[in-house]
Amino acid sequence: MPRKTLRSQARSMIYSVHQHMLKEANEGVKNVNQVQKRTADATGISVNTVKRVLREANKSDSSGSLRTPGKKRPRKKPVTDMDNFDLGVVKRCIHNFHTSNEGFPTIRKLQMKLRSEINFQGSTKSLSRIIKKQGFRSKRTADKQRVLIEKMDIRFQRLEYLEKMTLFRQQGRPIIYTYETYVHVNQSNSKSRPEGSHSKKPTPHILGVGILHAGSDLGFVPNSLLMFESKPKISKTGQYDINFSTYEKWLRTQLIPNLPPNSVVVVGNGSYLNKPLEPAPTPYAKLSIMQAWLSEKNIPYKKDMLKPQLYNLIKLHKEKDKIFYIDKLFSDQGHLVLRLPLYHPDLNPIDMVWAVIKAYVSRDDTEANKIYELIQEKVADMGLKYDWKTLGDKVKEIEDNYKTSDVIIDEMIEKIDISGNISDSGSDTDCSSDSSEDENDSESNNKDFIYFEVPNVKSEEEATDPLGGIKQEKYV
Structure with missing residues (x-):
């Protein structure tokens, strides 16, 4: 041994x-x-x-091996784990290089800009990880310089979204934004709810409370707040996801009955949002099921085809007429679904609201049994006091900036010589830098470094004003 x-x-x-x-x-x-x-x-x-x-x-298994408690517990990385609001800030910093005639940014230039203007404390390697998750890739030019270029399919999604959004606004249709978020607090021994008793000695277990809500220029959609306890979907990352049955019930019983007529409902890209109405056969479905699906879609095939050949036909055609379950659910009630482009939470004003709610609820002295009560309290307060039209106007400004930036990006790509083709696959050139991970990524710097969220505020007025955070975006 x-x-x-x-x-x-x-x-x-x-x-x-x-x-x-x-x-x-x-x-x-x-x-x-x-x-x-x-x-x-x-x-x-x-x-x-x-x-x-x-x-x-x-x-445990027969070997009797025991794990170290908390060893695989989700832990937030001090530099690279950024919330949606902060990631939107970084993305707009990159796009501002385009609109300010500075050309394509390099990793080093972007790091210097973020350090001087929003106090970014990470290394170039950490920054590379962050922007890679946002759909940017590093490409080498003919003069051996590396520049950051956004993946083409991400740009395409954004352009399509902005065109549709412009059309719907011209038609005067109500735009309803939906989004989910999660609040993490220490869970008490009794696992009690606001109306129950609780222990004064909390255990180190984490309670994730999911929040679903919807809003527009007029404020929150009435009676559409849903709160539910949620556990990490992936233990290593601490990611959360909503059970589809929970989401569907929320749509049917809370959101749809309270929507204005002829609404456009903006949703994200979670897996529960993309459940197909009629799923295509899998590679291991019965031969008769594959043939029936192809016949229903009027796709010709030979009777002597084997399953790999039939499935290849299914793969070629399954995306063409794909209908999502929630799209049909909304269309049956006279509404339309519009999905946000990937990596663009900054185009959703309700995400700004979540930053305020999370800052209010996730305070150091928050008791687990009060979390539901605090969420309801803050949502009710924001529904009464906030100028939601200002939030919507801010998002429209961001949309206009993206439109301008996309035109400039095409012009700049025409002027530079990029060696090789820009691939949109995950195997494309990484956004890595020659520098190694520095000490700024250690636990000694475990703090938020993009100061556009509202944690650690001093007064109640600061804690409840999302527009205060927006006004700080003088650099982005």
């Missing part, structure tokens, strides 16, 4: 067991049947800890 380096806690436990054995050798063995108590005395830990470890061992 290979030797392992024992940590200080294990070494201390060995010493405690040795001392306990010496004591038993001198005084004799007592309380032989109280195994857990003797284990606790020998190891120097509490009986409750012994019980907890034994319960975990009984649930």
